[in-house]
Amino acid sequence: MDNEQLIELAKKQNKNALSILLTSHYEIVYGYMLKLTLNPEVAKDLTQEVMVKAIVHMNKFKGDSKFSTWLIAIGTNIYKNQLKKNKRMVITEDFSFLDAMTFQHTSTEDAYIKRDNMKTILKLLNEMKEQQKIPFLLKHYYGYSYEEIAVILKIPIGTVRSRIHNTIKKLQDSMKGGLYEIV
Template sequence: MPMSLKSDYPSASDEQLVAWAKDGDTEAFEELIHRHRDKIYARAMIMMRNEGDAVDLSQEAWVKAWQRLRQFQGESSFATWMTRIVINLCLDQIRRQKRTRAESIEELEEESGGVERQMPVVENNPTEGLETEELRRRIDEAMGKLTDAHRTVLVLHEFEGLEYKEIAKRVGISIGTVMSRLFYARRRMATLLQSLKRERSE
């Protein structure tokens, strides 16, 4: 690639920017950050529920990305590779904070109650529902009411698209626990969204 084209970072593809960044081009790397920083930050925010942690871990993810850029061979998109990095950092942070210990009451409730078949039906009908942005906000709000353990499994499955066995490996739990946590998280989400819908119609 001629040097003259290198100055046109905004119009370069992610792949091209990654290639330049691998050669030590910090401007190309900065352009990648600019493109994906909100997504990476949002993912950290969903996991951590705390702006300070989300900023810190998202920045740490970019530092790690710079250090490991040569390992990125393009098996997935750059954005996917980045979200995996930030999710791993969030999981480490949650483990460090041992936040799951504080969730014993909710986990006990889950274990003693088992999984119920009944699940509120949440319809995604724009004519009777909320505007997309408002819906996103409500979903975020509901996710904030889940425990870290349940939210983690839900995020890894729904947003990261990971299979049960991969979630089990990442989180360090059995596949059975992944399944029950996922079910519980969904049921809780459905209940929370139903109540939000009721609040709105009142």
């Protein structure tokens, strides 16, 4: 059974179909929350909240975007709300999760370098504002188009473009002198 059929069934309150959908998308959501929070425990809690919200509001999923995009949008909102409450966000950065991360089409040595780069980038991103960090993550880690990011974040495409541009510039500035040593 493909995703579309599962979604149709899930919208008709089919628990099994929804369960299959959520199970197959769990890691994507968890990975995203992890990159946002840099803390596995907080990421697990937030992923759980995304799952609960998806179950409650499944009938509101229109199907005009991918199911994973919808979950990512829910995750983004939950993360932003948490930041507003600012209760659980006092967290310590824990990069041990990067060791468990595998890279596609990459040799062991390259993967080591990429992991190191990723750590640097995530650390720098974590120091930035959410409005700069989130579009960059969605673009460079998930390959979403500007249009999709605009839909997820409910902002104009031009704003997405300029935010990503500013983030890249900031990253380059932050790593000036260090950029070319890292790679």
